[in-house]
Amino acid sequence: MALKNKKQDNFSEWYTELVGETGAFLADTRYGIQGAIVETPWAIQIIRAFEQMLEKEVEADGHKPMLFPSIVPEKYIEKEKEHIKGFAPELFWVTKGGKKELKEKFFLRPTGESQIYPMYSIWVRSHNDLPLKQYQSRTTVFRFEPTTRPFLRGREFNFFEAHDVFKSEKEIMKQVKKDMKYTKNVVYKKLGLPFIFVKRPQWDKFAGAVNTYGAETLIPDGRVNTIASTHNLGQNFSKAFNIKFTDENEKEQFAWQTCYGPGIVRIMAGLISIHGDDSGLVLPFEVAPVQIVIIPIQKTEKKCEQLEKKLKALGYRVKYDNSKNTPGWKFNEWEMKGVPIRIEIGPKEIKKNKLVLVRRDTKKKETISEKVLEKKIKSNANALLKNIRRKAEKSLKAAIKTAKTLKDVKKILENKGIARANWCSMDKKGEKCADKLQTITSGGKVRGTLFDKKEKAKSKCVVCGKKANHVVYIAKSY
Amino acid sequence: MALKNKKQDNFSEWYTELVGETGAFLADTRYGIQGAIVETPWAIQIIRAFEQMLEKEVEADGHKPMLFPSIVPEKYIEKEKEHIKGFAPELFWVTKGGKKELKEKFFLRPTGESQIYPMYSIWVRSHNDLPLKQYQSRTTVFRFEPTTRPFLRGREFNFFEAHDVFKSEKEIMKQVKKDMKYTKNVVYKKLGLPFIFVKRPQWDKFAGAVNTYGAETLIPDGRVNTIASTHNLGQNFSKAFNIKFTDENEKEQFAWQTCYGPGIVRIMAGLISIHGDDSGLVLPFEVAPVQIVIIPIQKTEKKCEQLEKKLKALGYRVKYDNSKNTPGWKFNEWEMKGVPIRIEIGPKEIKKNKLVLVRRDTKKKETISEKVLEKKIKSNANALLKNIRRKAEKSLKAAIKTAKTLKDVKKILENKGIARANWCSMDKKGEKCADKLQTITSGGKVRGTLFDKKEKAKSKCVVCGKKANHVVYIAKSY
Numbered sequence: 001m002a003l004k005n006k007k008q009d010n011f012s013e014w015y016t017e018l019v020g021e022t023g024a025f026l027a028d029t030r031y032g033i034q035g036a037i038v039e040t041p042w043a044i045q046i047i048r049a050f051e052q053m054l055e056k057e058v059e060a061d062g063h064k065p066m067l068f069p070s071i072v073p074e075k076y077i078e079k080e081k082e083h084i085k086g087f088a089p090e091l092f093w094v095t096k097g098g099k100k101e102l103k104e105k106f107f108l109r110p111t112g113e114s115q116i117y118p119m120y121s122i123w124v125r126s127h128n129d130l131p132l133k134q135y136q137s138r139t140t141v142f143r144f145e146p147t148t149r150p151f152l153r154g155r156e157f158n159f160f161e162a163h164d165v166f167k168s169e170k171e172i173m174k175q176v177k178k179d180m181k182y183t184k185n186v187v188y189k190k191l192g193l194p195f196i197f198v199k200r201p202q203w204d205k206f207a208g209a210v211n212t213y214g215a216e217t218l219i220p221d222g223r224v225n226t227i228a229s230t231h232n233l234g235q236n237f238s239k240a241f242n243i244k245f246t247d248e249n250e251k252e253q254f255a256w257q258t259c260y261g262p263g264i265v266r267i268m269a270g271l272i273s274i275h276g277d278d279s280g281l282v283l284p285f286e287v288a289p290v291q292i293v294i295i296p297i298q299k300t301e302k303k304c305e306q307l308e309k310k311l312k313a314l315g316y317r318v319k320y321d322n323s324k325n326t327p328g329w330k331f332n333e334w335e336m337k338g339v340p341i342r343i344e345i346g347p348k349e350i351k352k353n354k355l356v357l358v359r360r361d362t363k364k365k366e367t368i369s370e371k372v373l374e375k376k377i378k379s380n381a382n383a384l385l386k387n388i389r390r391k392a393e394k395s396l397k398a399a400i401k402t403a404k405t406l407k408d409v410k411k412i413l414e415n416k417g418i419a420r421a422n423w424c425s426m427d428k429k430g431e432k433c434a435d436k437l438q439t440i441t442s443g444g445k446v447r448g449t450l451f452d453k454k455e456k457a458k459s460k461c462v463v464c465g466k467k468a469n470h471v472v473y474i475a476k477s478y
Numbered sequence: 479m480a481l482k483n484k485k486q487d488n489f490s491e492w493y494t495e496l497v498g499e500t501g502a503f504l505a506d507t508r509y510g511i512q513g514a515i516v517e518t519p520w521a522i523q524i525i526r527a528f529e530q531m532l533e534k535e536v537e538a539d540g541h542k543p544m545l546f547p548s549i550v551p552e553k554y555i556e557k558e559k560e561h562i563k564g565f566a567p568e569l570f571w572v573t574k575g576g577k578k579e580l581k582e583k584f585f586l587r588p589t590g591e592s593q594i595y596p597m598y599s600i601w602v603r604s605h606n607d608l609p610l611k612q613y614q615s616r617t618t619v620f621r622f623e624p625t626t627r628p629f630l631r632g633r634e635f636n637f638f639e640a641h642d643v644f645k646s647e648k649e650i651m652k653q654v655k656k657d658m659k660y661t662k663n664v665v666y667k668k669l670g671l672p673f674i675f676v677k678r679p680q681w682d683k684f685a686g687a688v689n690t691y692g693a694e695t696l697i698p699d700g701r702v703n704t705i706a707s708t709h710n711l712g713q714n715f716s717k718a719f720n721i722k723f724t725d726e727n728e729k730e731q732f733a734w735q736t737c738y739g740p741g742i743v744r745i746m747a748g749l750i751s752i753h754g755d756d757s758g759l760v761l762p763f764e765v766a767p768v769q770i771v772i773i774p775i776q777k778t779e780k781k782c783e784q785l786e787k788k789l790k791a792l793g794y795r796v797k798y799d800n801s802k803n804t805p806g807w808k809f810n811e812w813e814m815k816g817v818p819i820r821i822e823i824g825p826k827e828i829k830k831n832k833l834v835l836v837r838r839d840t841k842k843k844e845t846i847s848e849k850v851l852e853k854k855i856k857s858n859a860n861a862l863l864k865n866i867r868r869k870a871e872k873s874l875k876a877a878i879k880t881a882k883t884l885k886d887v888k889k890i891l892e893n894k895g896i897a898r899a900n901w902c903s904m905d906k907k908g909e910k911c912a913d914k915l916q917t918i919t920s921g922g923k924v925r926g927t928l929f930d931k932k933e934k935a936k937s938k939c940v941v942c943g944k945k946a947n948h949v950v951y952i953a954k955s956y
């Protein structure tokens with residue numbers, strides 16, 4: 001059990017292999033619809049773990065869970081034309097029930113706005129109903145995508161969306177910052193995936209929104225992967241869907257809205273591709289379906305069983321691998337699956353009352369006494385997370401390079417990097433430059449300006465040469 | 479805030495009102511597709527609580543989670559014709575993507591077999607892969623139902639399904655018993671909903687199965703509500719979908735299968751309708767989104783805040799209702815929502831260092847000292863569950879009446895009961911009698927024979943008058 005492809009040499013093949021049956025087996029793409037994958041127990045257990053972290057974050061901040069159907073009546077899309085125009089080519093239509101044509105056909109939701117806001121317009125009446133903060137998770141959405149890739153782009157995929165309604169404009173940007181924090185608390189702090197948080201240019205915002213903000217990780221093939229986004233919807237949707245409230249002075253007002261979506265499958269893709277290595281997955285301790293694997297070397301079954309029982313009682317997810325495979329085979333298998341800590345027990349160790357502990361990321365072996373085992377598990381779990389986060393952060397930083405010319409940009413992107421460059425305008429005026437940029441760099445896009453740090457442009461736009469007013473980040477993307 | 483309809487007088491209106499916005503607001507039926515409801519935070523929190531209990535049950539018994547898409551390729555249904563014939567009139571078809579007709583159309587799953595088993599036929603190879611026990615939860619299925627009712631019958635509804643593959647026939651019935659136990663542990667023990675567990679007649683089994691077993695609760699309008707079912711699939715599906723394994727002697731064999739589905743929304747309907755009363759929902763402590771509500775009588779805010787903090791720290795889901803409504807209004811609201819325990823604090827109580835505790839089911843008031851509060855919460859939570867379970871059990875028992883003639887059956891069903899009667903045959907031979915029964919009783923159906931208790935028939939079939947070989951339970955159903 002070993003990967004045929006190296007991450008460095010052929011990222012794309014390495015990723016496909018690691019995701020598939022001969023790798024860590026996270027998804028089965030042999031299901032009969034392109035882009036609709038089957039998620040295996042190993043994947044689902046990881047995904048659930050960080051989904052629950054995200055649920056906890058938004059609930060701690062006052063969001064309540066809700067559940068909408070996956071099917072949306074056609075009439076709902078007539079209300080927000082700009083929004084739905086953006087999604088129209090991707091809609092799947094249900095036209096038949098049994099053998100009959102449906103009188104009113106419906107579509108499968110590509111995202112929640114057009115189905116949720118008609119209900120919000122019923123639920124929101126007075127300022128006392130606001131803020132209304134609700135979310136749904138462990139649901140799916142559907143998009144008729146031309147090209148697909150497991151966990152990166154699918155025709156049906158896991159979804160998480162929070163939809164907030166406020167009574168004043170000033171609450172909008174507060175919420176955007178909170179959303180960024182939820183993402184940071186889970187994706188960066190607990191999963192060790194660093195990102196840059198950008199404000200998108202006007203020509204690339206969410207259809208119908210005032211502004212879009214995105215958290216971008218970098219996949220090692222040099223393409224950015226948006227793992228969360230928040231949209232400032234202003235009053236655009238409340239006007240389209242008639243979400244009104246009577247304020248403290250009994251006056252009717254249109255509400256202010258945001259929506260937030262951490263990309264569940266995208267986060268999974270980040271975990272696989274950013275932390276994974278040539279031996280397989282590398283999982284943070286907190287989300288690993290098996291946190292500790294115990295492997296006997298020769299006849300040490302009894303000791304292994306005792307230890308498994310003890311660690312289970314302490315609340316760890318532990319597996320004693322008593323299969324008939326050789327120790328070497330087991331090492332490879334559990335490394336492939338990304339199990340953070342391996343304990344090896346041989347007769348030599350039993351004699352000395354010791355254990356061998358191996359950490360997945362560094363593969364370093366350490367002989368310890370059983371007395372300090374729990375302490376060592378904790379410190380190794382922490383050290384693993386810190387190490388993979390530090391490595392990922394270093395890679396991301398190293399990949400961001402300042403470009404002075406369009407030629408520089410092209411070169412940086414060719415070298416799998418993100419270009420930092422001066423740019424004329426983030427309004428529609430800058431779109432022509434963006435089009436040119438995309439053609440010249442074969443797909444490079446202005447991802448946006450930094451949200452949490454104001455950067456001052458000093459020189460000229462890398463495309464048109466006119467005065468630069470912004471510092472932007474340019475990359476190819478998924 | 480009070481219900482206009484009484485449960486006893488007009489169950490149907492009472493149910494609709496309790497589920498809706500002027501009741502406990504569990505579902506919004508104003509969404510634009512018939513039978514596709516929006517589940518509110520209150521409903522979702524209750525449902526999640528017992529879903530997690532069921533997940534725990536099946537996982538403790540070795541099931542692993544998986545996740546399949548909601549969409550199924552047309553080609554998958556050609557494999558098991560008998561099965562799909564049963565579902566064909568209910569299938570929703572996706573025929574368009576964007577503006578284009580899809581080359582290969584697909585349908586929305588009405589249940590998981592036809593999508594899961596093609597993958598099982600890839601995954602199962604050797605006897606070492608068996609038993610394969612996997613499940614998916616918090617997913618949805620879709621059925622083009624003519625009539626719909628929130629949580630009882632929908633066009634899209636919450637789903638939970640476990641699919642098990644075994645290497646021998648003898649494991650089948652062991653699993654059926656285990657499935658019954660999962661249901662009992664959660665639905666009966668924790669939610670207080672009693673049921674009878676029956677083996678269905680051959681003419682009413684799951685399409686394609688060898689046998690079907692169902693857990694039936696009784697809705698107070700006299701119709702039974704199946705809250706879980708298990709199907710013994712024998713080798714029918716493994717032969718249709720080619721699920722084979724090589725046994726210990728290197729011989730190829732078709733596998734043996736079961737599938738189990740606790741009806742998530744049906745359980746919710748049971749909770750609402752069986753425990754609910756004229757003041758609203760009555761929730762078992764363990765699944766209540768708010769377990770304890772604290773209501774101040776006059777100016778006792780400080781004390782209430784202290785108590786809320788204390789109880790939260792102890793791990794309870796507690797809410798201090800500091801809204802501007804009157805105490806009476808608050809009492810009604812939280813009774814409607816089914817909150818198990820209410821604490822009232824007035825100046826009189828503060829003076830005496832006492833609290834008033836009110837239990838939702840009995841509405842009995844008890845003045846207690848704060849010292850014994852935690853003990854009292856626990857004992858009241860237990861007593862509430864025991865009481866509502868006992869009451870439900872009593873109702874179910876009282877509703878089951880022995881019928882000697884078809885006239886008896888008719889009368890029992892008219893009085894909202896379940897008839898226990900002698901019956902000729904559970905094979906296809908008995909179907910004619912079943913058809914006649916259904917016509918004469920306007921919808922009465924043979925639900926089956928008891929699974930966990932062998933009952934001996936003594937006399938003649940209530941319909942045809944031929945020798946009775948079985949004792950069956952007859953009821954109208956949802």
